[in-house]
Amino acid sequence: MANYTAADVKKLRELTGVGMMDCKNALVESDGDVDKAIEALRIKGQKGVAKREGRSAENGAVASIISDDNTSGVIVELKCETDFVAKGEKFQAVTNQLAAHIAATSPADVEALLASEIEPGKTVQAFVDEANANLGEKIVLDRFAQFTGGYVSAYMHRTMPDLPFQIGVLVELDKENAEVARGVAQHIAAFAPKWLSKEDVxxxxxxxxxxxxxxxxxxxxxxxxxxxxxxxxxxxxxxxxxTLLGQDYALDNKKSVQKVLDEAGVTLVRFSRIKVGI
Structure with missing residues (x-):
């Protein structure tokens, strides 16, 4: 007889995010002890991390957090190998937790982010490696943007209805204007300008x-x-x-983005656009 129940399998899957057959095998090996099964899966998963290093991670998700007063905001990309994992609650929870950590700690760059502690005694790098082990795919964190100081807003876009957000845009204006901020962010998502102005090229x-x-x-x-x-x-x-300021505005192609900003009496200080895998 099996030394575990369907409820044990369900619990193990919820705790680890690992597939059903791997959970069943781990429970068999641990004689039905869920805690030992978790440990066995972590060991097995960590052994697989190095093997997955050479794989390509071109799927994933972008998450954002904007402060209640719109004075700061974050977008972060977390990549994985397949859209199947990207759609999963575990993967998206990890992505959102990373966004919250960035918003709270304001790391200087990716290197500083990976070295920071997201939980007592656990660095972000270890946290990502743990997700790698639990989800059984290469998980990569190598891009984020954080703005503070002006009026900060974000626009998030799904390229397919069943996928998490695949494009994230963060914009900072010199003064509050929610309508213009959202419109320009949508424009950036669609037209992917490389630079803000010609002076930045x-x-x-x-x-x-x-x-x-x-x-x-x-x-x-x-x-x-x-x-x-x-x-x-x-x-x-x-x-x-x-350049963003030189492009025809997506919502009114008779005007440039610069003209739209000028008419609204605001200045776009900076922007960041992240599209998963690109």
């Missing part, structure tokens, strides 16, 4: 774009005298396409 990128524009223009046989104006126009087109 690295000089080497601008030079590369200018060089390509000149070569293309010459190849088209344009008159030599017209080259500077055509090249400058193409470089400005690059700025319009890739």
């Amino acid at each position: 690295p000089a080497d990128v601008v030079e590369s774009e200018r060089r390509v524009a000149e070569e293309v223009t010459r190849a088209e046989g344009k008159p030599e005298a017209a080259l500077p104006k055509i090249v400058e126009g193409r470089v400005n087109g690059f700025f319009r396409d890739n």
Whole structure:
């Protein structure tokens, strides 16, 4: 006879997030002792962590936390191997717990985050490794953003109805305007600008774009005298396409994002966009 019940299996699955067959096997090996089964699964899971290091983690979730007064906010991405795990309550609970920890501790960077204690005697790195072991997939934490100081808002987007949030956008305005903050965050989610303004585009990128524009223009046989104006126009087109303030606003393409902000009397201080796996 089995030395465990269906209730034991259910309890073990809820405590560990491990699959049914692994839970049954662990209970058999532990003679029905749930605590020993948990220990056995953790040991087995930790042994598998190193084996999973070479795997690709391109699925996952983004979570956010915004303070009640909108003066600070966080978005964090946690990656896993499959959408099956990403959909699970355990994985999403881990993601949300990490977001709450970041909001509470304000780590300087990912390295500082991973070294910080999320529970007494347990670092975030150990916490993530534990999730790796329990869920049986490679779990990766390597990106987050946190803004404080101005008016902070977030927009979260699902790419599929049955998936957790896959895109998270964090924006900071210099003054309160919930409508503009949400609208601009939605725009960022959809159009994925690389930089805030043309002044933020690295000089080497601008030079590369200018060089390509000149070569293309010459190849088209344009008159030599017209080259500077055509090249400058193409470089400005690059700025319009890739900088947030230069893009046509998603909710009113007759206006640029800059114009929308100007009309509202607010300044966008900074933004961060995270899309799972990208």
